[in-house]
Amino acid sequence: MNGPIEELVEQLTRLPGIGRKSAWRIALHILDTPEDEVAKLSRALDDAKRRIVKCRRCFTYSESELCSICSSATRDNSTICVVEKSSDVFAIEKIGRYRGTYHVLGGVLSPLAGITPDRVRLGELTQRVADEHPAELIIGLGGGAEAETTAAYIARLYRNAGVRITRLARGLPAGMEIEYVDQLTLGQALNERTDIHYGES
Secondary structure, three states: OOOHHHHHHHHHOOOOOOOHHHHHHHHHHHHHOOHHHHHHHHHHHHHHHHHOEEOOOOOOEEOOOOOOOOOOOOOEEEEEEEEOOHHHHHHHHHHOOOOEEEEEOOOOOEHHHOEOHHHOOHHHHHHHHHHHOOOEEEEOOOOOHHHHHHHHHHHHHOOOOOOEEEEOOOOOOOOOOHHHOOHHHHHHHHHOOEEOOOOOO
16 A cells, blocks of 8 residues: 555646656655645645636636636627637736637547547537627637647538637647647737638538
8 A cells, every 4th residue: 555655646646747756756845845835735725626616608717607707898709719728718818919708618529539529518619609699719729630620620510600710820839739839929829810611521
């Protein structure tokens, strides 16, 4: 049976981007940290888990039923940027240039992995398009093959919905996820977005 240090390392390796070596460094740092500081970290984790929910409209993380973006009177509700995850919302918001709203899919289509349209929030997006009648959907997905498949699917899905469908400009590094793109490149990709058209499949 694992001791407390090994158990801590094991739990840390479950975090994205944390390998075993990094987990050991973090675990040893925690052990060297004063107890009151560790208690603050523990309280912050517990508080975040209890208080943070998903916005009922766009599905990004929020402290209330509607996130600060969806509830803002200054945002442009005629534009919806469709992203894969909440970290993409935070990345685009850091740029400070986009004033529309978002829709977090919660994943991208990957038939081989069993991620079909019903496994992401495309149904909720369809409902929003029907209810809100946006003028533009910006496909704010990364450059990987699965993101491309998802973009194509969305373009076909709404091609007769009377909404302009655009995508971030091709300056994005191939295969890179939105949250890892630098702010200058992401800002240019957003400003120089292009229309996408897909025919019948």
